[in-house]
Amino acid sequence: MRRITALVVLVSALCATVLNGNHISYVDAASGGPDGGGYIWRDSGSGISYSWEDISASGTNLTGRGDDSMSSAIEIGFTFSFFGNNYSQLYICNNGYVTFTNDSCSYTNGSIPDAGTPNNIIAPYWDDLYTMGEIRYETIGTSPSRRFVVSWIGVDQYSGRGQGTMSFQAILYETNNRVKFQYSDTVVDNSANSYGAFATIGIEQAGGVAGTEFSQDIQSLSDSFAVQFEIMPVLNQKAYRFFENSDSADVGTALAGSNTGATLSNPGDAFRLRTLVALTSAGAVGSDLNLKLQFAGKGAGTCSSPSGTPSSYTDVTGATTIAYKDNASVTTGTTLTSNANDPIDGGTVIINQTYVESNNFSNTAGAIQAGEDGKWDFALFDNGGADGETFCFRLATSFSVLDSYTYYPEITLAGGVVAQTISFALSTNTAGFGALSSSAARYATADLSGSDTETVAHTIIAATNAASGYVITVTGDALRQGELGPTITTIGSSAAASQPGTEQFGMRVTASGGSGAVSSPYNDVANYAYAGFNALSQIASSSGSSTDTTYSVRYLANVASATEPGSYQTVLTYVMTAEY
């Protein structure tokens, strides 16, 4: 029986579509699903753009159609996956839908899903339509991003024939297998019959047991309006790694190992976060993921339940406590440059995405197939966070959290953990005794000529903030001729007075400033020692952190009358080790 009268004018169309109560991670109020096949819908209120595909001149006109007529099989032009089945052909029904099953063209729009025929349908406007206007179809674009477009242009309603027309279209997308409905004209003369008031809008699988219905018999449409159906992607935030910032699409040195929290060295430090997001659902995500980075203060809680400031995950902006860093030489959206230290996810294929310095971002650098990971690179900096506070990061869609989080990256700000400092310097790297004599002691000088008067040959300056201070050691051969020649006897570890005429090589050290002190036996007020021959010998240390301590080093050499003539040399190596 044909519907001949308008029913009650319905309002609140958008809100009338009820979410099915399943876990929703990708939808908001202007969206719905998923259904049993994993499809959701989103409309223009949820960011789905309207952009009419005009095939009025180029598309194939479905001629000879009559009331309730079904076309013959039409080639799609690419393989289209619909509720898990692949199709290369479809049929166009005069009554505002296409089907992958050659069936009758039903004029009675039912609910979706419903096991009764028609099934396996894509219905932008399933209603009892008549014969005005045109139905055109065309495959446009290039692989792998082709689109099959079916447009109902200027068609009229059976019950309101001759009382205004409507134009709408369905678009089937290659690769991501999405379906989009676009409406350029949904208004007829009788407003009660307008806006899809007596149409069913949705998609349904072959058996009719699953489907996603946008609306049925309510005024849910408007002009320049779009509804998109797609497999809901299941996303999991996975491996990550922190790096030093660099003014490029590459990153600096890794701040820590993969999946390991890092600590910044200084307040205000910039840093980079690279993290992976896995697509664990079937299908693929083309290039229109709509993601954003959020942060939260970990506080005494955990990253899955933070309790710091902010205590709930908050979108990162250029002004938040952890803020996006604006690097001068690279712009957001630039495809990131791979780094050898990048996080990995076992053997999972990783699709490099973009450098990001503002929300929101997408996978514009490449489609992500099921089972693959996308990798993004975030430029961030400490924008005045509390000293030592730890912040957690997560990615989210425009509407909700991801389906799961294997890792929450954690960064700890500097301040609470003061950056380690250590400084060490020798005033000169050469010193000489000049000509030694068996009749008088000789002291090394920086000008290599030596002196008969005790002289400081060089200084060593050391400082650190290490809580347990530091140790300075010396090691090196005795004064020796060549590599294996005779030596001038070293004094050893017991300090001894200078004895001209007796072979002696030794040193003594004094300290000033800081809290460092000379170690025994080099701290004798007059006598000399040297125990660094073939061993590490401690010459100085500090038991705690210390500002600059200047160590003045003196070298003594005496020879006997029988000491072999020739040139003697040695190289002493001084090493400072901080103890944190």
Added chain:
Amino acid sequence: MKIFSKKFFSRILTVAILINSFVTSNSLAADSASFSTLKMNTAANHTFTFVIPGEVTAGNSIVVTYPADFALTSLDYTDIDLSDDGAPLTMAASPLTTNWGVTVTPGARTITITSGTGTIAASSVMILKVGTHAAVGTAGTHQATNPTTANTYSITIAAGGSTAYMAVSIVSNDQVALSAVVGQTLSFSISDNSIGFGTLSTDAPSYATGDAVGTTVETSAHTITASTNAGSGYTITVLGDTLEAGVESIAAIGGTAAALAAGSAQFGLRATAAGGSGAVSSPYASADYAYAAIASATDEVAASVSASAATTYTVYYGASISSQTEPGSYSTTLTYTIAANY
């Protein structure tokens, strides 16, 4: 796989590290990073001492990450030692049962040590050696190379759920080259340049004295003092004829030492040595006398085979005459020469 001999660190060292670590550690304590040299662009052995805050479980890793500009080229598991509370762990190319697999990634400047089935308990004191001082099992043959730029660098070690940082100061040069010169020395002196026997007699041998009067009691005439730092010592020779008076002479004893005998014409000398390492040469070292030099040929009196402090040679001269010896005034000049052997 490395084959290990047991090697334990000193108990004192271990205790000291433990105390230090627990004092300084909230998370993974980065107690120290000790390098054999801090000189930039120089191969060095690196030793890291740290405390694991949380357990390292089977299959997990300890990851050492060097900052940019360090070079880990050619390092492999043989260049790595890791001990757990003093007990060495077995390093290998890959993790398997108790073997810990070592992966060195020069490009990333990381050393990843992954457990097979082994674990490390929380609070364990770890000592990690990177370089040729990794002597457990197959000794290391390669070293890490310090950065080419002097600066402070922070090395990280991630393990047990935390990350440690160890700052080291890389300097342009951490060495002092010392030089000295010891010049050649040779000293030589004669205590008296004029000695005499006085009047010779057939009744008894005479001995020359410094006062030129002579004596019949054996007496030294003078000393010679010699020293040198020449590595091969020195040689002292004597040159000169025997005692002569015109064409007449008193026969030199020659190169074979002989006792002086009254009534026989003899001229000779002997010497003794004291101090240093010099020694009287034969035949002059005898208790008897000899003299083998002539005016045109020297004879060695003393020598040292190595550098020597001062040696004092005491020289005795003896002469006797026969009843046929022509009267007259006999004299000679003996020239002593020292030559150092460098």
